[in-house]
Amino acid sequence: MKFKYYLTAFALFVLINLRVGYSQDLYNLNNSLKYADYLYKSHEFNLAANEYERVLFIDSTNNLAAFRLVESYRKSALYSIAINRLEKYNVNINTMSHDWAKEYVRLLILNQNYALLNNYIQSENALASADKIFYSAISDAYTYNWDKAKSDIKNNSNPQNKSIQELKNILSQQDKLKYKSVPLAIALSAIVPGTGKIYSGFWKDGLFSLLVVGVSGLQAYRGFQKNGISSKYGWIYLTMGTGFYIGNIYGTGKAVNKRNSGLNHKIIHQIEDIFNRY
Amino acid sequence: MKNIIIILFLIISFYSEGQSKYELELLKSTLSSAPKKQTWSFVRSYSNEYDFMFSHLFLFYKNFISSQDANSCSFTPSCSIYAIQAIKKQGVVIGLINFFDRFTRCNSMSPENYLIDKHSHLLIDPVRNFNFEKQ
Numbered sequence: 001m002k003f004k005y006y007l008t009a010f011a012l013f014v015l016i017n018l019r020v021g022y023s024q025d026l027y028n029l030n031n032s033l034k035y036a037d038y039l040y041k042s043h044e045f046n047l048a049a050n051e052y053e054r055v056l057f058i059d060s061t062n063n064l065a066a067f068r069l070v071e072s073y074r075k076s077a078l079y080s081i082a083i084n085r086l087e088k089y090n091v092n093i094n095t096m097s098h099d100w101a102k103e104y105v106r107l108l109i110l111n112q113n114y115a116l117l118n119n120y121i122q123s124e125n126a127l128a129s130a131d132k133i134f135y136s137a138i139s140d141a142y143t144y145n146w147d148k149a150k151s152d153i154k155n156n157s158n159p160q161n162k163s164i165q166e167l168k169n170i171l172s173q174q175d176k177l178k179y180k181s182v183p184l185a186i187a188l189s190a191i192v193p194g195t196g197k198i199y200s201g202f203w204k205d206g207l208f209s210l211l212v213v214g215v216s217g218l219q220a221y222r223g224f225q226k227n228g229i230s231s232k233y234g235w236i237y238l239t240m241g242t243g244f245y246i247g248n249i250y251g252t253g254k255a256v257n258k259r260n261s262g263l264n265h266k267i268i269h270q271i272e273d274i275f276n277r278y
Numbered sequence: 279m280k281n282i283i284i285i286l287f288l289i290i291s292f293y294s295e296g297q298s299k300y301e302l303e304l305l306k307s308t309l310s311s312a313p314k315k316q317t318w319s320f321v322r323s324y325s326n327e328y329d330f331m332f333s334h335l336f337l338f339y340k341n342f343i344s345s346q347d348a349n350s351c352s353f354t355p356s357c358s359i360y361a362i363q364a365i366k367k368q369g370v371v372i373g374l375i376n377f378f379d380r381f382t383r384c385n386s387m388s389p390e391n392y393l394i395d396k397h398s399h400l401l402i403d404p405v406r407n408f409n410f411e412k413q
Contacts, residue, residue: 202388202391204385204387204388205382205383205385205387205388205391208382208383208385208387209382212382243374243375243378244378244381244382246375246378247375247376247377247378247379247380247381247382248378248379248382250372250375250376250378250379250408251376251379251380251382251383253408254379254406254408257406257408258391
């Protein structure tokens with residue numbers, strides 16, 4: 001009898017609280033969107049991309065979420081996936097809004113799709129003419145096509161555009177760079193081993209090459225002087241010395257490449273800064 | 279008495295146990311695992327007879343000479359790996375020439391010219407081609 005009483009009391013308690021006792025759906029559209037926005041604003045782009053994927057799975061018409069998804073992938077350096085999602089949420093890339101078009105162009109540059117980028121820039125789209133000039137010059141600079149980048153900037157009809165002016169100033173610095181000549185360096189190394197490397201700025205490597213080739217040559221000379229042309233000692237050192245001599249010439253070319261690339265990278269870093277701010 | 283001993287033995291056998299699997303795993307985790315033996319699978323594909331010869335010279339060097347001594351090369355990949363990679367990538371002639379250049383640079387005098395590998399603390403210098411084009 002007592003048990004029945006307790007059971008009835010419990011059933012009544014449950015019935016009364018049924019209205020309040022519901023479970024939360026943490027993964028509904030609103031909560032997922034809130035959390036995705038929070039992650040996006042906290043610069044946790046990799047995690048934000050996952051949340052925006054969930055949001056767009058529930059509601060694929062949310063344009064802001066789609067834009068932020070693409071941005072999140074770009075900022076996580078997942079450029080191919082970003083392009084894929086951009087194309088998924090924009091059926092026709094030529095009729096995209098200005099923001100989407102800028103995002104697309106940025107992604108093409110970062111993903112090094114320069115041929116596709118040039119086609120897109122030349123086509124009719126929402127990009128302003130200043131944007132087209134800017135991105136075209138950036139892509140030319142990234143491929144070390146300096147002269148074309150400078151001529152792109154010359155076409156700018158809007159001198160008020162601050163970023164283009166900055167880009168112009170940086171590109172003008174490129175003229176002042178003192179590149180080392182590959183043929184000259186190779187010729188120097190062919191005449192006196194190691195001097196080509198010294199000329200290209202790697203003086204310690206140059207001196208060491210001179211030492212190695214010099215010692216190998218000297219040992220070969222000593223061997224031949226002692227036992228004549230049949231000296232094994234002489235032939236071994238001659239072979240080694242020849243290898244080091246030719247290797248040094250090849251290495252000189254690489255050293256000049258490395259030095260010139262270093263100069264280019266200094267300019268490219270400054271251009272990247274403008275590109276990221278644009 | 280005999281029965282008591284048997285019962286006691288049975289009781290003890292129920293409660294006593296050797297090392298459990300969990301404890302064994304825990305003990306294992308305190309020991310550093312032995313380094314995995316390199317198989318050099320990329321070396322074992324040959325494009326010609328010279329490639330075959332240099333690949334086996336490399337394997338002989340790695341198994342019988344280099345393995346008996348500590349690592350003394352200042353670069354990653356080491357000079358021997360660089361040589362075989364260069365031969366595989368650039369062919370025997372250019373690969374060997376590239377190796378001779380690398381060998382003269384392996385002197386630890388110019389660390390400022392290279393990036394440093396975080397794990398091995400060695401200078402990073404992968405096989406690169408010489409490009410005659412103006413930069």
